[in-house]
Amino acid sequence: MSWPAVSVVMPVLNEERHLASAVRHVLSQDYPGELEVVLAVGPSHDRTQEVADELAASDPRVKVVPNPSGRTPSGLNAAIAASSHDIVARIDGHAMMPADYLRIAVETLEETGADNVGGIMAAEGETPWEKAVAAAMTSKIGVGNARFHTGGQSGPADTVYLGVFRRSALDRVQGYDEAFLRAQDWEMNHRIRMTGGTVWFQPRMRVSYRPRPNVRALAKQYFHYGRWRRVVARQHRGTLNLRYLAPPVALTGIVLGLVGGFFFWPAWLVPGGYLAAILVASVPLGSGLPAASRFAIPVALATMHMAWGAGFITSPPSLGADSRTARAQRQDAQTG
Numbered sequence: 001m002s003w004p005a006v007s008v009v010m011p012v013l014n015e016e017r018h019l020a021s022a023v024r025h026v027l028s029q030d031y032p033g034e035l036e037v038v039l040a041v042g043p044s045h046d047r048t049q050e051v052a053d054e055l056a057a058s059d060p061r062v063k064v065v066p067n068p069s070g071r072t073p074s075g076l077n078a079a080i081a082a083s084s085h086d087i088v089a090r091i092d093g094h095a096m097m098p099a100d101y102l103r104i105a106v107e108t109l110e111e112t113g114a115d116n117v118g119g120i121m122a123a124e125g126e127t128p129w130e131k132a133v134a135a136a137m138t139s140k141i142g143v144g145n146a147r148f149h150t151g152g153q154s155g156p157a158d159t160v161y162l163g164v165f166r167r168s169a170l171d172r173v174q175g176y177d178e179a180f181l182r183a184q185d186w187e188m189n190h191r192i193r194m195t196g197g198t199v200w201f202q203p204r205m206r207v208s209y210r211p212r213p214n215v216r217a218l219a220k221q222y223f224h225y226g227r228w229r230r231v232v233a234r235q236h237r238g239t240l241n242l243r244y245l246a247p248p249v250a251l252t253g254i255v256l257g258l259v260g261g262f263f264f265w266p267a268w269l270v271p272g273g274y275l276a277a278i279l280v281a282s283v284p285l286g287s288g289l290p291a292a293s294r295f296a297i298p299v300a301l302a303t304m305h306m307a308w309g310a311g312f313i314t315s316p317p318s319l320g321a322d323s324r325t326a327r328a329q330r331q332d333a334q335t336g
Contacts, residue, residue, distance in 0.1 A: 005084070006031065007083035007089070008089045008090075010093055019055070025099075027061060029102050031106075066078070073179075086166065088170060091162060105118075108202045117163070118164065118205060122207060123210075128290055128292035128293040131293040132286075137149055145243060156200060159185055182225060183225070187236070222303065226307065253271075253274075
């Protein structure tokens, strides 16, 4: 086959430690076609800008563009606008792209005719806590049936991790919606699918992901996931399913059970049942892990579930009100 040129876009903020290695992994791809890397650099508190400039000075395939807001979707759009090629691959500034990643992605695009292909968010930990979170994040009890977390057969999907896109699809949907500070991938993939495109899951594409280093950081991450997934549900009707409703339902049941148990003791069976379920489920997840990780898995699971549920329940109606979809809905209401 004739291998098309690929632009790799990378939004970076405070990535001094990992940026040079991430770019090196891209430029050393086992890919026969032409490559370029576009770094959209936000206002960092470390030497990220200097490292990016040094990389661009040392290799003409690397380009640097500013991302004044520092927000991920803004950086992605800036990098896409500055890129040159018809295939656009998204990668993060701390992600290490496997050597065959782009080859597999382009082969899959050609074979399937999809507009976007992506693979597995391969959570891998170094510390006992990170290993516990990685086990939780790659399990169905932790994240439901999301194939980009847990794996599965290749085929059409609602969304995928990162993504390798046809530029024609990005142009068709006008790129990322910069109002979505989280869930921007899911939201844009939804628009790609709603405009006739296909998003394809390819399990052979794996990118390592380092989990959050402590309970507080994990809770903050999943709280914002829940908040922004509620925004997607409000703005794109029909996108909710049981997987997304499970955490808020569980949190509500646990709170009501804890309070109601003081008046009617069987209500305590609800939080007790949840605790028993995650303890039992944690046993196989901890197989082969150190003892500290095995004991931390129930904490990681509960943190992910409860924080996501709390974010979903408390998501304010004003969140995402400046998105393209929200503005279009207001205009339709005014003219209708």
